[in-house]
Amino acid sequence: MNFPFPEIPQSLAGIPMGIVVHSYAARWHSKTSSSVYPGFENALDLIAHCEKIGAGGVQVGVNGWASDFAKKVRDVREKSGLYLEGSIGLPKSSTDVSNFEKEVIAAKEAGAEVLRTVCLNGRRYENFHSEKEFLDFKTGALVSLALAEPIVSKHKMKLAVENHKDWKAAELAEIIRDLGSEWVGVTVDFGNNMALLEDPMEVISTLAPLAFSTHVKDMGVKEYDQGFLLSEVPLGEGIVDLKAGVELCKKYNPTINFSLEMITRDPLEIPVLIEEYWGTFPDSNALTLARILKKVKETSFEKGLPEVSNLTSEERLAFEEANVIACLDYSEKSLGLG
Template sequence: MYRREFIQKAAAGAFALSLPKMPAFLKDVPMGVVVHSYGFRWNSKIESSKFPGFTNAIELVDHCKEIGAGGVQTVVKDWSADFARKLRNEREKVGLYLEGSIGLPKRPEQVAAFEQEVINAKEAGATILRTVCSSGRRYETYHSNEEWQNVKKNALVSLQLAEPVLRKHKVKLAVENHKDWRATELVAALKQLNSEWIGVTLDFGNSISLLEDPMTVVETLAPYVFTTHVKDMGVAEYADGFLLSEVPLGKGILDLPKMIALCKKHNPAVTFNLEMITRDPLEIPCQKKEYWETFGDIPKSDLDRTLRMVKAQTYKAGLPRVSQLSGDEKLAVEEKNIVECLSYSNKKLGIK
């Protein structure tokens, strides 16, 4: 048996027991909320008495408790030791789990700062930290295969710098498929690292933008999953490719029950976190030459399959748009979407 597979199976039970003061075993915990679901409300500049902005993780935890979430995944940056203790106390009082979102060290001299963030996150109660390895969407940010290969090379360096810190403090790092790695590329990196402390934040919908079949992505990455970004996706045609949107759970094209079952099969302690981003549709310009500058080895059959899927499953109601709304209207739609998704998760997905 491959060493990673053995470690994952052996560690699953121990990992669940090591989680700090949960309201119950994770399978009985409602879906958590990713801070990016509150893109309008987090550090909001919009004046609103009904939807006041969240200025820190404690305020986010309290609100997520009010709406019935089981936990939060939020940014770990510039926390003091005192704030971490206050967050732990509040989180334990309301009974939510906590996961962090953290940047990686790029050079050896940045490792000490990274370690301090890991220490603060663990003090607050996080045992899983989500990260990304690129600075943007692959098809928008990078413009040659050489540039993308450098991104992958630098990502491995960063993860190798982070791994001893994670091992020392017994905190897991979960790399997201963040519209950058294709699933097989991410698996190749994880196999090269071969660490029980580095796995995957499995985003259910991001990789459609890379012309990957979403179920194949879950099947490929689930053996490495520590945590998730649960979402449902709507698609529609446009001249240069297709449009892609997060939509409320159950209204999109993803087979959420099967995806969740696959994650649970490979990691019974996996956490499910809602990432329902309320925004205008993203343009995926896969019919333009520029899109392919880092994707030379993708078979044309992937493009053809994706475009057939878009045509067959176009979002009938028209993909939602919010840029035309007032600030308070955007906040209201954002909150409605999140609450609706948590209700669906409880009633239809059995995450409660």
């Protein structure tokens, strides 16, 4: 399913990297009293800040948006010139469809053209411990997408399913192609599937033909006793081929936005050396494990992966902001965005 995309308008050339709200995990609804890094209460605060630091747009949750708030977001967004992408939860059953449609309408009223979504809020290897558990989840996810598709089609809104440490790239591509809707595609996350032992460029190559939006990130890795540690790191410092990833996404969708998801947090533990990790991967083999462990060993992050648990609240806010700014600077200078 390769949908034709229009030629990129001259006015969209060189749009700077946008910001996914999760890049401000500490600052979003922050309770820390900080004069330097005040918390963001809503999308209006996020848009204002992203305009100030020179970002090209935002991707932010639209849950609970009423029509009057959507109009405020539209006004602020239009004045700033930033793009807007929404993030939305899928309906779990028919009783959720009405609320899902209200959120789609609100997002469209605010000026969003793409809604990113996920099928799983957790991580595959933590949530499920057997193939049956995972297949039951898959059945529910397919129901959710089937409920959502007529709504986004009706309102001509693109729905983009992220590879969210749940689907392997080929699994997600098959789901989207089988659904066969021009309104349902993918949010390509550049780094998530390393947690599922997949090479970032193989993931991007598989999903870029279906991409409506992106989560651009770079990844650092390091060995630990049960497998490897995985962290988002400032762009250009990790192991993802960002230039190739960006160009591949542009090739298939010239108008796609590039949105930064630089989550400043402690490293994630990917416990590939314990049996429980493998419960939902019946077809995996020793070669897959050997390749990822070899890559981890050869590309171990020299500086030490980012950590926040030892920081004060103010220090964490400062660290988060510094990482976002560094990524925007790299994006402009090295990726030609901006």
